[in-house]
Ligand SMILES: Nc1ncnc2c1ncn2[C@@H]1O[C@H](COP(=O)(O)OP(=O)(O)O)[C@@H](O)[C@H]1O
């Protein structure tokens with residue numbers, strides 16, 4: 001494919017700030033309509049990457065295009081293809097939601113009739129029918145956010161950047177952002193979403209790249225990333241821990257071949273690889289029942305993205321450890 005067939009294409013991008021190497025050879029791409037999650041801990045280089053793609057920061061070397069436009073050679077082309085914020089402040093409180101949308105359409109060069117039609121579509125898209133005829137000054141925070149973003153979509157952007165859009169938000173506002181991403185996905189708009197939350201990348205993205213210390217360290221769907229940790233397992237907790245050796249005997253061939261009997265000293269549970277999911281669990285239960293072993297718990301566990309991050313980087317991503325003030329940006 002040529003650059004024009006990718007919504008976003010990044011090749012070997014480097015960026016340093018003085019002695020700090022923020023990006024050390026980043027390569028990835030996003031296809032049109034895809035929600036790409038960029039997952040990484042604080043300081044990984046996510047904002048630097050978004051700033052380069054939205055032409056706020058120039059790369060030291062490498063090559064990046066957005067909607068086929070080179071971020072250095074054709075910055076205006078990039079800017080015309082992405083969703084702009086900063087427009088937020090331009091909402092006119094004295095106008096209704098619909099009037100704001102029409103005004104934005106007119107500012108973006110739409111004819112009156114087209115601007116009205118587009119406003120109607122966005123009002124429906126963002127569930128604002130009940131509020132469209134009211135002044136924005138009467139809107140709740142969540143509604144205001146929706147109308148803000150709708151204004152940014154009056155002229156359909158090809159790519160939207162959401163840089164840690166939920167960091168520091170309460171659960172309800174977070175849900176609003178999640179709904180917004182689902183809206184963008186439904187409209188077929190390519191979305192790059194950075195996050196420190198593994199759960200969020202999992203829930204929202206079609207595909208995820210994991211970045212750490214300025215490098216892409218893994219890439220795939222959430223399921224593919226999870227499969228890297230060895231997949232699902234079944235956890236068995238006997239009522240009487242003295243019976244752990246009997247558990248091991250009963251489970252027999254279900255345990256991995258390299259299972260070390262000595263490893264159960266001091267353990268309080270046994271993990272059984274569960275390649276067949278619930279079938280493996282049922283088989284384990286049958287065997288333990290047959291051996292007359294009472295259980296406190298038996299459960300099928302899927303590895304979380306936290307497990308994935310740990311196995312990839314040797315450390316857990318902990319957003320709370322070192323939170324920076326939110327630099328909220330939907331590009332700019
Ligand atoms: N303007 C800047 N000046 C100096 N250092 C910077 C600047 N912007 C980012 N950095 C450094 O680059 C690294 C990556 O930062 P950033 O892209 O903000 O990461 P993230 O968004 O993943 O938290 C960090 O070490 C950060 O301190």
Ligand SMILES: [Mg+2]
Pocket residue numbers: 046047048163164327
């Ligand atoms: Mg950041």
